Amino acid sequence: xxxxxxxxxxxxxxxRQLGGIGWTREGGPPLATVxxxxxxxxxxxxxxxxxSTSSNGPLHLDPLLADVAxxxxxxxxxxxxxxxxxxxxxxxxxxxxxxxxVKPADLDAWEQLVHRVxxxxxxxxxxxxxxxAWNEPDIPIFWQDSPQAWxxxxxxxxxxxARVARETGRRLAFGGPATAxxxxxxxxxxxxxxxDRTLPLDFVSWHWYGNDPFFGPDGQxxxxxxxxxxxxxxxxxxxxxxxxxxxxxxxPFMRQWTAADLAGSGRAVPPLLLDEWNVSAGGFxxxxxxxxxxxxxxxxxxxxQAAGVDAASFFRAGDSYGGHxxxxxxxxxxxxxxxxxxxxxxxxxxxxxxVEVTGASGDxxxxxxxxxxxxxxxxxxxxFSASQPAARxxxxxxxxxxxxxxxxxxxxxxxxxxxxxxxxxPIAVSGGHVRVHLPAQAVAFVELRxxx
Numbered sequence: 001x002x003x004x005x006x007x008x009x010x011x012x013x014x015x016r017q018l019g020g021i022g023w024t025r026e027g028g029p030p031l032a033t034v035x036x037x038x039x040x041x042x043x044x045x046x047x048x049x050x051x052s053t054s055s056n057g058p059l060h061l062d063p064l065l066a067d068v069a070x071x072x073x074x075x076x077x078x079x080x081x082x083x084x085x086x087x088x089x090x091x092x093x094x095x096x097x098x099x100x101x102v103k104p105a106d107l108d109a110w111e112q113l114v115h116r117v118x119x120x121x122x123x124x125x126x127x128x129x130x131x132x133a134w135n136e137p138d139i140p141i142f143w144q145d146s147p148q149a150w151x152x153x154x155x156x157x158x159x160x161x162a163r164v165a166r167e168t169g170r171r172l173a174f175g176g177p178a179t180a181x182x183x184x185x186x187x188x189x190x191x192x193x194x195x196d197r198t199l200p201l202d203f204v205s206w207h208w209y210g211n212d213p214f215f216g217p218d219g220q221x222x223x224x225x226x227x228x229x230x231x232x233x234x235x236x237x238x239x240x241x242x243x244x245x246x247x248x249x250x251x252p253f254m255r256q257w258t259a260a261d262l263a264g265s266g267r268a269v270p271p272l273l274l275d276e277w278n279v280s281a282g283g284f285x286x287x288x289x290x291x292x293x294x295x296x297x298x299x300x301x302x303x304x305q306a307a308g309v310d311a312a313s314f315f316r317a318g319d320s321y322g323g324h325x326x327x328x329x330x331x332x333x334x335x336x337x338x339x340x341x342x343x344x345x346x347x348x349x350x351x352x353x354x355v356e357v358t359g360a361s362g363d364x365x366x367x368x369x370x371x372x373x374x375x376x377x378x379x380x381x382x383x384f385s386a387s388q389p390a391a392r393x394x395x396x397x398x399x400x401x402x403x404x405x406x407x408x409x410x411x412x413x414x415x416x417x418x419x420x421x422x423x424x425x426p427i428a429v430s431g432g433h434v435r436v437h438l439p440a441q442a443v444a445f446v447e448l449r450x451x452x
Contacts (some may be wrong), residue, residue, distance in 0.1 A: 001392050002359050005370040007377050008400040014371050018304050018314030019344055020079075021330070022276060028320035033331045035074040037344045040242060042071040043079040043313045043356055045135070049100040052086040052113055059113075061120050065112060066376055069126035078128040079275065080121060080311070081135050081178070082114055082157050083142070085418050089113070093145070094289065101142060103149035107156045114160035122170050131177030132205060132275070133190070138183045151189040158199040167198070175203035178275065182206050182250050184257060193260035201267065202312070204258050207276035208250060210242045210296060216283030218326040224282055236283045240387040244299030245362035247277065251307035271310035278315045284326030292389075292441040294339035294414045298382035301347050302367040305354065314344070339414050342421040345425035346412060346445045351376045366438075372402060377448040381438055389440035396434040396446060406451030409434050415442035 014130055022043035023031055029043070044067055051059050055143035064080075086105040089109060095300065104110035110135055121128040135152040137143035143150055165172040177183075177190040183206070194201040212218075215224070215235045228235065259269045279287050279296050287293040297314070318335075319327035327333075330341040351371040357379070360368035365385040371378050379396055383389070401407060410424040416439065427434055429448065436444050 002395045005398045006356045007372045011354045017311035022316040029317035029335045033335045034317045042076045053258045072126040079130045080128045081132045097144040101144040111156040118164045130173040136143035136180040138186045147189045155193045173202035174200040178205045179244040183260035203271045203273045205273040209281035211280040216285035219284040242386040248303030250306040275313040276315040286326045294343045295384040295441045297343045298443045299367040302369045349379045379446045381444045391439045394436045403450040409448045413438045
């Protein structure tokens with residue numbers, strides 16, 4: 001199989017905003033375990049139901065402020081999710097539902113609470129300046145009221161953020177709806193409210209997990225309601241059609257839906273943010289711990305680069321369920337780097353400018369991103385198939401190298417025999433060709449430099 005790279009056909013910069021990460025301090029390893037990946041964005045919950053525990057009591061902001069400071073300490077931008085409803089504020093509307101997952105009984109009180117929290121975060125020594133409306137309102141684990149009730153609450157949230165921006169002069173960002181999948185219902189009700197240009201709308205967000213519509217096949221996530229246990233054999237299994245290609249396919253229609261819903265409002269289409277993704281959600285998946293998951297992740301990152309999404313955030317930084325195999329983290333609970341950690345590290349090693357590459361196709365289970373600049377050409381290769389994994393021999397044919405011969409090359413690998421990409425192995429270059437054996441479910445990172 002020939003994969004051709006034109007090292008002078010520049011397509012634009014490598015998108016460094018694809019390396020964001022979700023994080024929770026509860027039960028997981030320190031955030032410092034992913035600091036070397038230099039994530040541009042770290043998404044975390046405000047947990048407002050813990051911040052405000054009574055109508056007249058003080059706000060318990062110290063844990064949240066400390067979390068934001070930890071994010072700033074690794075050089076990342078915090079994205080704070082403004083959820084969930086304090087129990088005292090949701091209880092009058094609960095009627096047997098979870099009071100933290102329903103519309104606040106008093107929207108003015110909710111707006112004032114959000115204002116106080118955002119003001120404290122925006123003016124802290126280590127500030128948070130980016131905020132998100134909610135988390136996955138389209139599934140009952142996180143929202144148990146109507147779409148319209150949610151939109152009422154989110155509009156009040158947006159007003160509170162806009163007010164803090166006016167009062168402080170800080171440039172704050174606000175967006176949503178952070179749906180569990182590309183959901184036209186919740187996207188529509190969200191954008192219908194934010195056609196009002198007095199409300200802030202700085203990004204549109206959604207989530208996707210490659211194994212959807214099924215949960216992880218290797219055990220039930222503790223947050224999943226026990227009532228779903230009888231149908232676990234149906235829900236908790238592998239999707240044989242799962243592919244990184246589904247991620248790239250979603251970007252243009254999310255952009256089209258957003259443009260259609262905002263048409264005539266005077267608003268431009270805001271940046272698109274895929275701020276939760278992984279192989280599987282709703283259950284554990286052993287692929288999260290292996291080269292197979294790492295290869296999937298590399299394919300996704302190639303898809304997102306090619307599709308032009310503005311930013312992305314992987315779920316999540318570290319395992320947090322007590323060492324359960326198949327947890328979602330890039331590192332284990334005790335801080336050990338998984339193969340997926342190395343996928344993100346390799347993406348950070350890419351040369352600065354994406355260049356044209358042909359011959360790799362997701363239809364064939366092969367992805368490639370090539371880049372050039374600063375005396376280097378790099379090629380990130382990944383092979384993945386959920387049902388028919390296959391090894392292949394790849395002939396990288398690299399033309400228009402930006403220096404005269406000779407050229408040296410190295411390869412870093414993630415596969416069954418290489419859980420870490422720490423070691424760069426020399427590889428032969430002959431007439432602009434580099435031949436790479438790529439096992440099934442594997443990643444290879446080839447780097448070419450001017451010979452010395």
